[in-house]
Amino acid sequence: xxxxxxxxxxxxxxxxxxxxxxxxxxxxxxxxxxxxxxxxxxxxxxxxxxxxxxxxxxxxxxxxxxxxxxxxxxxxxxxxxxxxxxxxxxxxxxxxxxxxxxxxxxxxxxxxxxxxxxxxxxxxxxxxxxxxxxxxxxxxxxxxxxxxxxxxxxxxxxxxxxxxxxxxxxxxxxxxxxxxxxxxxxxxxxxxxxxxxxxxxxxxxxxxxxxxxxxxxxxxxxxxxxxxxxxxxxxxxxxxxxxxxxxxxxxxxxxxxxxxxxxxxxxxxxxxxxxxxxxxxxxxxxxxxxxxxxxxxxxxxxxxxxxxxxxxxxxxxxxxxxxxxxxxxxxxxxxxxxxxxxxxxxxxxxxxxxxxxxxxxxxxxxxxxxxxxxxxxxxxxxxxxxxxxxxxxxxxxxxxxxxxxxxxxxxxxxxxxxxxxxxxxxxxxxxxxxxxxxxxxxxxxxxxxxxxxxxxxxxxxxxxxxxxxxxxxxxxxxxxxxxxxxxxxxxxxxxxxxxxxxxxxxxxxxxxxxxxxxxxxxxxxxxxxxxxxxxxxxxxxxxxxxxxxxxxxxxxxxxxxxxxxxxxxxxxxxxxxxxxxxxxxxxxxxxxxxxxxxxxxxxxxxxxxxxxxxxxxxxxxxxxxxxxxxxxxxxxxxxxxxxxxxxxxxxxxxxxxxxxxxxxxxxxxxxxxxxxxxxxxxxxxxx
Numbered sequence: 001x002x003x004x005x006x007x008x009x010x011x012x013x014x015x016x017x018x019x020x021x022x023x024x025x026x027x028x029x030x031x032x033x034x035x036x037x038x039x040x041x042x043x044x045x046x047x048x049x050x051x052x053x054x055x056x057x058x059x060x061x062x063x064x065x066x067x068x069x070x071x072x073x074x075x076x077x078x079x080x081x082x083x084x085x086x087x088x089x090x091x092x093x094x095x096x097x098x099x100x101x102x103x104x105x106x107x108x109x110x111x112x113x114x115x116x117x118x119x120x121x122x123x124x125x126x127x128x129x130x131x132x133x134x135x136x137x138x139x140x141x142x143x144x145x146x147x148x149x150x151x152x153x154x155x156x157x158x159x160x161x162x163x164x165x166x167x168x169x170x171x172x173x174x175x176x177x178x179x180x181x182x183x184x185x186x187x188x189x190x191x192x193x194x195x196x197x198x199x200x201x202x203x204x205x206x207x208x209x210x211x212x213x214x215x216x217x218x219x220x221x222x223x224x225x226x227x228x229x230x231x232x233x234x235x236x237x238x239x240x241x242x243x244x245x246x247x248x249x250x251x252x253x254x255x256x257x258x259x260x261x262x263x264x265x266x267x268x269x270x271x272x273x274x275x276x277x278x279x280x281x282x283x284x285x286x287x288x289x290x291x292x293x294x295x296x297x298x299x300x301x302x303x304x305x306x307x308x309x310x311x312x313x314x315x316x317x318x319x320x321x322x323x324x325x326x327x328x329x330x331x332x333x334x335x336x337x338x339x340x341x342x343x344x345x346x347x348x349x350x351x352x353x354x355x356x357x358x359x360x361x362x363x364x365x366x367x368x369x370x371x372x373x374x375x376x377x378x379x380x381x382x383x384x385x386x387x388x389x390x391x392x393x394x395x396x397x398x399x400x401x402x403x404x405x406x407x408x409x410x411x412x413x414x415x416x417x418x419x420x421x422x423x424x425x426x427x428x429x430x431x432x433x434x435x436x437x438x439x440x441x442x443x444x445x446x447x448x449x450x451x452x453x454x455x456x457x458x459x460x461x462x463x464x465x466x467x468x469x470x471x472x473x474x475x476x477x478x479x480x481x482x483x484x485x486x487x488x489x490x491x492x493x494x495x496x497x498x499x500x501x502x503x504x505x506x507x508x509x510x511x512x513x514x515x516x517x518x519x520x521x522x523x524x525x526x527x528x529x530x531x532x533x534x535x536x537x538x539x540x541x542x543x544x545x546x547x548x549x550x551x552x553x554x555x556x557x558x559x560x561x562x563x564x565x566x567x568x569x570x571x572x573x574x575x576x577x578x579x580x581x582x583x584x585x586x587x588x589x590x591x592x593x594x595x596x597x598x599x600x601x602x603x604x605x606x607x608x609x610x611x612x613x614x615x616x617x618x619x620x621x622x623x624x625x626x627x628x629x630x631x632x633x634x635x636x637x638x639x640x641x642x643x644x645x646x647x648x649x650x651x652x653x654x655x656x657x658x659x660x661x662x663x664x665x666x667x668x669x670x671x672x673x674x675x676x677x678x679x680x681x682x683x684x685x686x687x
Contacts, residue, residue: 002020002023002028003016004028005024005027005028009418010395012389012391013073013386013396014386014387014388016069018081018084018085021070021085027062028062028063029093031062032059032062035055035060036103038055039056040106040109047109047113049119049122053129056110056133057491060100063096065438067093068437068438072450073398075430078428083168087164093160094157095156098157099153101140107137111134124661132283132494135283139282139283140152141271144271152271155263158259159264159612162256162263163260163610163612166606167430169246170245170251170253170604170606171430173246173247174431175216175427177217178216179216180202180213182213186234189228189231193351193459197459199211199212200460201214201216215238219425219431219454220454226332226335235333236330236332243331243598244599245604246604253603254579254603256609258575258579260609261276261571262571262575264616265572267279275568275570276568277292277293277565277617278569284501284618289565289569290569292620296561297562299554299558299623300558300562300590303554306686307551308592309551310551314329314334321337328595329592331594331595338549342545346541348541348545350467350468353467353468354465355527356534357466357470358464358466361526362474362524363421363474363524364524365525369520374482374655375411375651376416377407377408378405379405379406382394383404385398385400402421404418404420405419407419416485417449418448419450419451420451421450422450422451423454424458425454425455429452429454433453433476434452434477435450435452435477435480436452437449440484443489443490447496450481453470468515471525472512472515476508476509477508478511479509479512482511483497483499483654483658487658488656489656489659493659494658497658499659499663500662501618501621502663505624505625506654509622510650514641516546519641521534547684550685550686555590559591561619561623562586563583563605564615565620567602568617574586580600584597607619626680627676627680630680630682631671631675632667632675635670635671653666653669654667654670
């Protein structure tokens with residue numbers, strides 16, 4: 001038996017043990033190689049769509065299933081034996097995937113059918129699949145001479161190893177630090193929810209000193225310190241530790257960053273492009289690295305005056321409160337003074353909102369919104385965390401906190417998909433939030449996916465009470481999930497989130513809008529004890545504070561995109577520089593003038609360096625998609641935020657379509673026109 005490859009829809013996670021990794025993945029590799037060989041061995045006169053492109057689509061099904069499950073477990077249940085098993089197989093799997101578009105015999109077969117008269121008779125979606133596949137092959141080096149193909153394969157193999165090391169360094173250096181405080185007076189200013197979580201963390205770690213509070217660099221633990229703690233020295237200590245993640249000793253990612261950038265650049269040049277950004281963006285909405293960079297720089301020019309005004313004003317606020325001369329802030333002071341000013345200006349404490357956002361209530365209300373808009377029903381299923389590996393009639397999960405849900409079509413009752421949700425941090429789990437697909441079903445067959453985050457955990461018997469920002473994150477990942485779950489595309493490679501990267505954030509970011517509308521908020525923002533909705537006075541404060549320091553938040557995203565694009569577009573310009581100096585030079589007009597320079601986040605920027613491509617040369621996509629989502633949401637606002645007809649239209653033209661048509665065309669089908677920039681600036685209060 002090969003548990004990692006099991007076709008069971010409900011994954012038996014307890015059987016996916018490290019000892020099974022090598023035999024399962026080797027078996028899957030053998031199946032995939034044989035399937036590829038069968039495609040290559042065909043006589044040219046007998047080629048069909050089924051024996052070529054569809055056969056290629058199916059050739060790696062078992063390998064994709066097993067490797068996907070293993071990499072998922074690596075993200076949520078890291079352990080030494082599993083890590084060793086994955087790293088042992090990583091080079092072989094990478095080599096195999098890299099070899100597919102470089103296989104000359106396979107390429108000749110695909111081109112032969114792709115250029116045949118039979119191919120022209122196919123329906124539009126299958127024609128697009130052929131076009132996209134041929135473009136993928138060319139973009140991966142299919143037309144290169146043998147020596148250059150070999151070099152491309154070697155680059156891919158090295159990138160997979162280096163990016164895995166990069167991720168491990170970030171996780172391990174995050175977990176290597178802790179702060180234990182035994183003097184409660186040092187916690188002045190910290191919300192009770194954060195104190196309770198830190199006390200529970202210390203207890204779970206078996207720390208004997210009582211009372212004791214343990215803090216980590218996981219975001220729900222770290223950020224309340226930066227935002228609320230009066231003790232400047234402790235905030236300094238936490239900031240310093242956070243800024244060194246991935247940047248010291250055995251965990252130092254500096255050489256990996258330069259090596260990864262160098263390999264990407266070399267690959268792009270081999271494939272006939274000036275730089276990696278042009279290679280990556282060739283078939284995305286932006287089209288080129290220079291176009292993406294121009295997009296970011298134009299937005300920067302629009303908001304830079306407001307950005308600097310916000311920081312000058314914050315420095316003046318601190319000076320007025322302390323009696324000191326106005327001066328630049330320290331990086332560990334900005335969140336603290338910004339929060340004090342926000343509370344004073346808007347009389348709004350984020351902690352006052354937490355009781356209205358219990359995680360289960362947020363999920364239930366979010367499901368209600370999706371049901372009304374998109375014509376679906378969502379039901380939670382009973383689960384079991386099984387550590388024995390024995391068969392169970394219940395749906396297994398990989399951790400006791402994980403829940404499982406089914407999505408059905410409201411009209412037909414058809415089972416559209418199922419998904420897992422895993423919301424709270426653990427030391428064995430990487431940071432951030434994400435959505436992934438475990439199985440892409442054909443039309444009439446359910447999809448299987450997951451949504452994961454690192455939100456505030458439950459404490460002292462109370463449900464997990466979230467910040468409003470965490471609620472937005474859950475809605476965001478759920479938007480990605482719906483893009484996968486509601487796909488009706490008959491070709492897996494074109495289904496769900498397999499779209500142009502700068503379009504993929506539209507479904508996720510449009511869902512965040514429902515976290516700000518009164519009508520939709522009332523469906524999920526209810527007090528965990530009384531069931532009451534957010535009082536009108538508190539809601540008014542929340543809306544008034546929405547765009548507080550919005551230029552600063554806007555600039556933060558632009559700075560990430562600028563850094564990403566500069567390094568990938570102008571790699572040779574920056575090569576050989578000291579990483580922090582390069583970072584400072586690139587972002588000199590994107591950063592506030594702080595007293596202490598912040599070490600470059602490139603050493604811990606997983607979006608760019610935790611996979612061979614990922615968001616590399618693509619971080620601008622968040623802002624690009626914000627333009628789309630702000631503009632698209634105007635249709636919801638004009639026709640009714642919870643108008644089912646508008647929601648069904650979005651499902652029909654965007655969520656169900658995947659990459660069945662170009663992104664620009666899908667957008668026009670929903671909006672009837674091309675996107676406009678102004679709605680985003682207006683929403684951010686910067687128009």
